[in-house]
Amino acid sequence: MKPAPFAYKKARTLEEAVALLGEKDARLLAGGQSLIATLNMRLSSPSLLIDINGIGGLDGISVKGGMVEIGALARHVQAERSDVVAKNAPLIARAMPHIGHPAIRNRGTLGGSIAFADPAAELPACLLALDGEVEATGPKGKRTIKAQDFFNGLFETALGPQEVLTAIRVPAAAKDTRVGFAELARRHGDYAIVGLAASGRGDGKGLADVRLAFFGVGNTPLRVKKAEAALTAGNIDAAVNALELEPHDDVQATAKVKKHLAGVLLRRVAKQLLEARA
């Protein structure tokens, strides 16, 4: 199918983009790898597309004050090849090859993926597992939103109607940081049937501060706190038994299959957390 008609404006500055978002039915166009698909399918039909790709200074990747900051317009391929990400945000580095395919990663942006909040996407779960945060810029200036307060529902976030997601930040990995990532998809690069992003601290004997964020099993990425506690106590079987997920049937798998696969992934990721060195 072809998109319904819309007007197109290229924002040159962040202020211009924020102002244009005040117009009726306006949407931001970043990498477009989800948005243009939904336009083609006529699942969305905005009256104005605000192209923010020309705004400078929004694609940096750096470490500031113990946090890795990734500009909203950094493309997946940039993060995939970034030494800063590999060293300081190993969970994101590990997730990157699972996101779409090379041609998609050349265009798609990290900010776009977080702001779109697809429940089966990798990055929202990574942000939650890392206790990361989002920087939003609106008419009143900048504000920071913690990942746990950001994903409100199916494709719903805490962003206001005139706010632009301008950066994401995650704590830079320390020596004892442990991360794990696994997902199951029918084809490499497709959205996950079930996926799991995890972080914690390890001293070679056990784990502490374990954070497990599942994706593809609910309306948002989901933490499983009972399983986290069991894993921290060193009991993988108990962690699997403590999973309290209630996925729905979807086109890819039944709820029963998803629940089973979540347990399989938890075992794989637990192994990574116990073995891996950041």
Next chain:
Amino acid sequence: MSDRSLDISLTVNGERVQERVDPRRTLVDFLREDLSLTGSHVGCEHGVCGACTVRVNGDIVRGCLMLAVQCDGAVVETIEGLSDSGEVADLQAAFEQRNALQCGYCTPGMLATAQDLLKRAKTVPSREEIREHISGNYCRCTGYHAIVDAVEAVAQARAGVRK
């Protein structure tokens, strides 16, 4: 064409192009309908099949997931350009020799994606790496095996490996 139309100026396969386009025109439709470059194919129109893969500023992209208006000032290369320049001549020959196509619908995108891997690879990619790189390109005829064979053979030939 609506009053929302915008003028764009870009380079396509080495030639300067100036056109007036509707914002909703995707890059692949622009190439096919406005420039009659029909080598890029339209399959799923939502980024899944890879038949519309083209190069923009040196990087492969989905032609269905970029708007033509976004390509103002860009350098676009299609299978026609890659073919005419001889850049993928060895890949084309290997695809033919190893029956890496039947209907040919996926082939332009497959060639562009394979060339993207080979031009970046510092060593001969493994079969697993080849499969992963072309994972975003559907082929419904071959079962992929012959395609991987062809790409692997070219990778080895370019690296000077004899078999």
